[in-house]
Amino acid sequence: MSGSIYGKNFTISTWGESHGEGYGVVVDGCPAGLPIDESQIQAYLKRRKPGQTKFSTPRKEDDKVRILSGVFEGKTTGTPISLIVFNENQRSSDYSEIASYYRPGHADYTYDMKYGFRDYRGGGRSSGRETISRVAAGAIAAAILRELGISVYAYTKSIGPITIDYKNCRKEYSLTNPLSMPDPEASKKAEEYIQEKQEENDSVGGVIECIVTGMPPGIGEPVFDKLDAALAKAVMSIGAVKGVEIGDGFLAATHTGSENNDPFAYDENKKLIKLTNHAGGILGGISDGSEIILRAAIKPTASIGRPQTTANKFNENIEVQIIGRHDPIIVPRAVVVVESMVAITLVDYLFQGMTSKMDNIKKIYNKN
Amino acid sequence: MSGSIYGKNFTISTWGESHGEGYGVVVDGCPAGLPIDESQIQAYLKRRKPGQTKFSTPRKEDDKVRILSGVFEGKTTGTPISLIVFNENQRSSDYSEIASYYRPGHADYTYDMKYGFRDYRGGGRSSGRETISRVAAGAIAAAILRELGISVYAYTKSIGPITIDYKNCRKEYSLTNPLSMPDPEASKKAEEYIQEKQEENDSVGGVIECIVTGMPPGIGEPVFDKLDAALAKAVMSIGAVKGVEIGDGFLAATHTGSENNDPFAYDENKKLIKLTNHAGGILGGISDGSEIILRAAIKPTASIGRPQTTANKFNENIEVQIIGRHDPIIVPRAVVVVESMVAITLVDYLFQGMTSKMDNIKKIYNKN
Amino acid sequence: MSGSIYGKNFTISTWGESHGEGYGVVVDGCPAGLPIDESQIQAYLKRRKPGQTKFSTPRKEDDKVRILSGVFEGKTTGTPISLIVFNENQRSSDYSEIASYYRPGHADYTYDMKYGFRDYRGGGRSSGRETISRVAAGAIAAAILRELGISVYAYTKSIGPITIDYKNCRKEYSLTNPLSMPDPEASKKAEEYIQEKQEENDSVGGVIECIVTGMPPGIGEPVFDKLDAALAKAVMSIGAVKGVEIGDGFLAATHTGSENNDPFAYDENKKLIKLTNHAGGILGGISDGSEIILRAAIKPTASIGRPQTTANKFNENIEVQIIGRHDPIIVPRAVVVVESMVAITLVDYLFQGMTSKMDNIKKIYNKN
Amino acid sequence: MSGSIYGKNFTISTWGESHGEGYGVVVDGCPAGLPIDESQIQAYLKRRKPGQTKFSTPRKEDDKVRILSGVFEGKTTGTPISLIVFNENQRSSDYSEIASYYRPGHADYTYDMKYGFRDYRGGGRSSGRETISRVAAGAIAAAILRELGISVYAYTKSIGPITIDYKNCRKEYSLTNPLSMPDPEASKKAEEYIQEKQEENDSVGGVIECIVTGMPPGIGEPVFDKLDAALAKAVMSIGAVKGVEIGDGFLAATHTGSENNDPFAYDENKKLIKLTNHAGGILGGISDGSEIILRAAIKPTASIGRPQTTANKFNENIEVQIIGRHDPIIVPRAVVVVESMVAITLVDYLFQGMTSKMDNIKKIYNKN
Numbered sequence A, B, C, D: 001m002s003g004s005i006y007g008k009n010f011t012i013s014t015w016g017e018s019h020g021e022g023y024g025v026v027v028d029g030c031p032a033g034l035p036i037d038e039s040q041i042q043a044y045l046k047r048r049k050p051g052q053t054k055f056s057t058p059r060k061e062d063d064k065v066r067i068l069s070g071v072f073e074g075k076t077t078g079t080p081i082s083l084i085v086f087n088e089n090q091r092s093s094d095y096s097e098i099a100s101y102y103r104p105g106h107a108d109y110t111y112d113m114k115y116g117f118r119d120y121r122g123g124g125r126s127s128g129r130e131t132i133s134r135v136a137a138g139a140i141a142a143a144i145l146r147e148l149g150i151s152v153y154a155y156t157k158s159i160g161p162i163t164i165d166y167k168n169c170r171k172e173y174s175l176t177n178p179l180s181m182p183d184p185e186a187s188k189k190a191e192e193y194i195q196e197k198q199e200e201n202d203s204v205g206g207v208i209e210c211i212v213t214g215m216p217p218g219i220g221e222p223v224f225d226k227l228d229a230a231l232a233k234a235v236m237s238i239g240a241v242k243g244v245e246i247g248d249g250f251l252a253a254t255h256t257g258s259e260n261n262d263p264f265a266y267d268e269n270k271k272l273i274k275l276t277n278h279a280g281g282i283l284g285g286i287s288d289g290s291e292i293i294l295r296a297a298i299k300p301t302a303s304i305g306r307p308q309t310t311a312n313k314f315n316e317n318i319e320v321q322i323i324g325r326h327d328p329i330i331v332p333r334a335v336v337v338v339e340s341m342v343a344i345t346l347v348d349y350l351f352q353g354m355t356s357k358m359d360n361i362k363k364i365y366n367k368n
Helices: A038-048 A092-100 A108-115 A121-126 A128-147 A184-199 A227-236 A249-254 A331-353 A358-365 B038-048 B092-100 B108-115 B121-126 B128-147 B184-199 B227-236 B249-254 B331-353 B358-365 C038-048 C108-115 C121-126 C128-147 C184-199 C227-236 C249-254 C331-355 C358-365 D038-048 D092-100 D108-115 D121-126 D128-147 D184-199 D227-236 D249-254 D331-353 D358-365
Strands: A011-016 A022-028 A065-067 A081-086 A151-159 A206-213 A241-246 A264-266 A272-274 A292-298 A308-311 A317-320 B011-016 B022-028 B065-067 B081-086 B151-159 B206-213 B241-246 B264-266 B272-274 B292-298 B308-311 B317-320 C011-016 C022-028 C065-067 C081-086 C151-159 C206-213 C241-246 C264-266 C272-274 C292-298 C308-311 C317-320 D011-016 D022-028 D065-067 D081-086 D151-159 D206-213 D241-246 D264-266 D272-274 D292-298 D308-311 D317-320
Touching: A011 A128, A011 C011, A011 C022, A011 C081, A022 A128, A022 C011, A022 C022, A038 A065, A038 A128, A038 A331, A081 A128, A081 C011, A108 A121, A121 A128, A128 A151, A128 A331, A128 D358, A151 A184, A151 A331, A206 A331, A206 B249, A227 A241, A227 A292, A227 A331, A227 B227, A227 B241, A241 A249, A241 B227, A241 B249, A249 B206, A249 B241, A249 B292, A264 B308, A292 A331, A292 B249, A308 B264, A331 D358, A358 D128, A358 D331, A358 D358, B011 B128, B011 D011, B011 D022, B011 D081, B022 B128, B022 D011, B022 D022, B038 B065, B038 B128, B038 B331, B081 B128, B081 D011, B108 B121, B121 B128, B128 B151, B128 B331, B128 C358, B151 B184, B151 B331, B206 B331, B227 B241, B227 B292, B227 B331, B241 B249, B292 B331, B331 C358, B358 C128, B358 C331, B358 C358, C011 C128, C022 C128, C038 C065, C038 C128, C038 C331, C081 C128, C108 C121, C121 C128, C128 C151, C128 C331, C151 C184, C151 C331, C206 C331, C206 D249, C227 C241, C227 C292, C227 C331, C227 D227, C227 D241, C241 C249, C241 D227, C241 D249, C249 D206, C249 D241, C249 D292, C264 D308, C292 C331, C292 D249, C308 D264, C331 C358, D011 D128, D022 D128, D038 D065, D038 D128, D038 D331, D081 D128, D108 D121, D121 D128, D128 D151, D128 D331, D151 D184, D151 D331, D206 D331, D227 D241, D227 D292, D227 D331, D241 D249, D292 D331
Parallel strands: none
Antiparallel strands: A011 A022, A022 A081, A065 A081, A151 A206, A206 A292, A241 A292, A241 B241, A264 A272, A308 A317, B011 B022, B022 B081, B065 B081, B151 B206, B206 B292, B241 B292, B264 B272, B308 B317, C011 C022, C022 C081, C065 C081, C151 C206, C206 C292, C241 C292, C241 D241, C264 C272, C308 C317, D011 D022, D022 D081, D065 D081, D151 D206, D206 D292, D241 D292, D264 D272, D308 D317
């Protein structure tokens, strides 16, 4: 049951359907004294907004966020922060037909099996618009991380066969590039690739990479709640993600120990560093102080214009053609969703990590 | 904090260090009336036992399990099941030297950062022996699944460059093949590959694939607690796992929608099936009734015999050579650990799924 | 941290402050297929509404509830139900003065200690209006219980020195009696008592009793999650509650075993019953099939008109007089809050109890 | 399901039955660096040990505790601490008869209803011996509190009609007085009262009071996770507890606001105090820095020697006489159990409270 609540000490509780009244999130466990306002959250939501480029659905969605509680005189009070985005411009008539059949690659069938019936309008709860709640909460998590000198940066690493490398990223393009692919040349090729597939009424997938800098060492829990395990769940819970890897990931499986081990060393300032980072910043489930590196595989958009065969509720095999306004690629708009889920998870783990040492507890409670 | 407890309605709580008194697990939430005995659990533990082949450490560990509570007259009582395996044959002297430096690829440094100090003997809590607790609990989860007609099967899919395919697997070899690689020819090549690297004082990695059959559709929770997200966390929480993918996984990122979508259809018996299974048995985070397919990337063993550079606690960069009894590959012994974590997660989700429909609740509680 | 989320399998997440935008609750884990509409929830909210009698604050609060998600075509979908009540008629100016001092009996000081600062307007999150969220969720829980033949009934058992007995209750007065005290004679005396104290600018307390009928035996968890323990927490979490007891409660401490034990017996229909119910329907933390009986002690309203001494933030001891619109008694409006918390807790426990027996699990999942 | 795990950030997971192999607890979330050894835990267990006075069962139970994990070189490592007490001297033959009928006041019937069958030997999981696990964990919690200057003290406040007052307590008698009633005169009367009832083959109940001193203000969570709500659950989860109250408790329900409100004031040292403490140290669910005062009503022992009527499993009403070794009163041995549950809860809440303010988080993580 449930399943729409995430986090232990920094907890978000989300709600909403694509053709209901709107989307929202309640953030419980945000510490008091964090400066926050609607514009910060709006800036985050803008990054996942549709209708901004030729590769995203032309639906106009303003996605205007309102803070309903938990903020007083510009600062968080420590009590739950309720954020709401009312739906606009939803045309339910578009979806009346799909009520009777199961779209390939969608959750229509599985929701029916689980719940017995479903809100079929635009995917209901399984719509990609559900990520509005995640991103709104992600903006708050990012604000907390900023206070601690931690930054989370995600970008489109690959689209179909076109791949870029982090060390060649030109981050100044991150927010303006329509594909969130901060390499103008590769991005241009990717645009052509998408356009080609779009003309074939098809869609494409890709890979998002996320880099965390400034992470203190020692964050993460042993055994089941390893930091990488938590990040894997966080990112895999995003609708279209089919795989997650940390550091060298699947490549590590083909390497030898001598290739994969990262030597520790003191640098010229006698600071302990790792000379390489195949591990992706996490050892034994605990951050090691180097960059956390994570990649997520995003499947191609399931809604495609070309005819497909499928089954309906009346025991018939049919051919369907999905008409509507759909992105030919999910990747660029999912970049900020990955950032959000990573940020929320890191905050939760930083909070949990505060009680790892008796010394820390004394630091907070011993007055003398 | 914590981090050694897993599951919501079927909960396991583990403890133990490689050179402490032993390992154990408390299983809370196992339903009453399940037949279980120590031999079933022992059979599972046997599969992760070292010293069975030339590719696993020659340490002799009997790993004899005892049931201390929760079972009465051969059946579970519904109250916590405590399982314990006492350590034997641990030679602490082997490890005294490593107390002062950070082994590359190990959790020595991160545990020190998190806790301020650590039990350095054999990795303490970060030792691979920690999986004893997981496997003991996994045996109970598997017994529950068996009652529901669900089976979980994992195998070594690849070792270094040698890869096998599920449809060519000869499952009859699964338990006897020293590499858990049920393809005699490939297994032989893999043995040669390992031996070669072992002679170079190096280690190798690989990929484990896990297939769940008999899974009912409709299991999984929307949004954060998607079944694939939970499985990703479960499997990524195993020490050496660096990546997890479902169905086509990272390959899906390079496919188009028309390639990746699985058409629904009624078969000749009017049963609804999927004609392909790129999704790996999960749509929108909920099982679709087809096989669940999951792969985990396992890094090469971090403990290797060849000299490595690293840092010690005295601000020095040093060269070290790790002497000891270490597997040149983790993969074969991790197969049953993957199975266990998948089984435990499925049980937890089957339990959670019981309240998805008002009809189910009435089925249990309405007497008339 | 957090603290505004309640329940494990039936989870409610609440938010709101008395002078913020409004109050709300997200109900996660409600099964699909439950008929629900706004009028059912409104009927519950009406019972805690102020301004209905001379003994409640003359503030006009419409407390109009809206369902924002989770309901489709009149039935729950199984996904989160978001309920919202926008605030109206809040006059912040009333409260500007109290920002600087700590009202006796209120949470001003403790919120300041915990969070460093607080939303001082009308108590912020600590306002009694917070219970709007609980009651809205309680209406949904009560609807689920109704489907299972379980009813939760609470009433004002005592006000100051005036006490009534359950077996003399005339339930037909429950909803219309201004004190929720379904004994017209006692209620009249209580009104006089309240009026007397109100004229002295003082306030009064009382006791609420809650009776659950139709509860199936076997619900509750052993050890920490005993049903009575959960109910105690649920009810003690209501702002003004200072004590909770089950069955004979504190009286049982003065009895002997032979007085307190309830004999089991088969009645004429060979149904197993208890001949007495000192235990209050719960044995060993698990429901025994008889009525669950619970009482809550409610303290007198902390906001009183007479002058009081207290401290301010400037290190001064001062005399204050709290002006404003305050109920002279909390008890009658808290009756539906107690019912709500009990109902929510019972639903959560009924859901948890579904997996106690392997037989139940097979009943849901075994198709043959 | 489950139900044997307690706590969020400081989590204990317990197991064991009275006639199984033993009892144990896994403490997960204990910070690293706490000095602890078996003797500290043994000292706590000694306080609940039977066979020490004429008023407790003459069973000899050594209850020798062993630390199996989580402690290295005399200090906690931050990983799970597994504690075990093996059962000795359990005579199963004593209990064979009770398998077929339901003892009044016991959980036999409700366990059967919940689980379908039960370990009937000595109450199985519902035995009072289950508290061994709680007390072992309580010793660790108390050690943490001690480091923070917080102490938890409980005592027998009343036995049947004999009541003592905290301000007359002579604490020096606490550990030696056979009834944990630190008032030699009252204790003597209570002994006579118990003896009288015991000769009538009957049993008696009483009240335990618990006082927490040194508690910092600001601990507790708003709304559902109020500190008093958590304490109520913690204490009500102890087998024989039928009621819990905080501060004036049920008496507060009969008081007026002017009597019940505690004025704040600065003392001569300009320290903010409360002039009275009717609230019992908690306001709005958050500690106010004064003593936390809690009382628990303990029912009389259910096992009594005199003949009782009850029902068996064969649809018969029968008369039974419970033979065996039973305490005529639970109260004295439950004192340390109350202390333990309060201590465990306080530690969990102190840990949760560390993230209430952004300032605290910076204090731990900002290096500059």
